[in-house]
Amino acid sequence: MGKRNAVSGNARTPLPKPIKFPLGKIVITPGAATEIDSDEITAALRRHQGGDWGNLDPRERNCNEKALKAAGWLLSSYVDPVGGERFLVITQPNRTVTTVMIPNEFGDM
Numbered sequence: 001m002g003k004r005n006a007v008s009g010n011a012r013t014p015l016p017k018p019i020k021f022p023l024g025k026i027v028i029t030p031g032a033a034t035e036i037d038s039d040e041i042t043a044a045l046r047r048h049q050g051g052d053w054g055n056l057d058p059r060e061r062n063c064n065e066k067a068l069k070a071a072g073w074l075l076s077s078y079v080d081p082v083g084g085e086r087f088l089v090i091t092q093p094n095r096t097v098t099t100v101m102i103p104n105e106f107g108d109m
Contacts, residue, residue, distance in 0.1 A: 020051045020068060024096040031102040037082040041100055044078045048089040048098070054078040055086075067093070 023045060032041065047054065051068070053061050055077045064074050074091040088106070091098040 019049050021049065021074065021091065022095045023049055023091060023098040024094075025098070027097060027099045029099065029101040029105045031105045032087055032100045035083060035085045035102055036080045036087050036100070040078070040080045040082060041087075044076065044087070044089055044100070045098070047078070048074070048076040048091070052076070054089075071095075 026045065028041065044054070051064075053064050053076045056064070056075070060075065063072070064076075066072065067074055071093045073093055076089040077086060078089070079086050085102060087100060087102050089098060089100050
């Protein structure tokens, strides 16, 4: 029997991973709001909060695991399957703000 969503009973929707940290206020930059499908942003935020860092190399993943314990920056990288655009999810060390952005907006923060 497949995993069931606790609310809807839908056998195709897996239960979310346990939350590893708070996201705080969520900020979506203009580029991400324009280029990334909103459902994909929601899914990415859930993945990020559950410790699924997306398309990061092992060194970056290791940095995130250390940052969970030492209150450092948390970074995830995903690709929107609808438009193919790469985007980032970044949570500040104090866990008060999480930003969704496309890479070329990084310098605008």
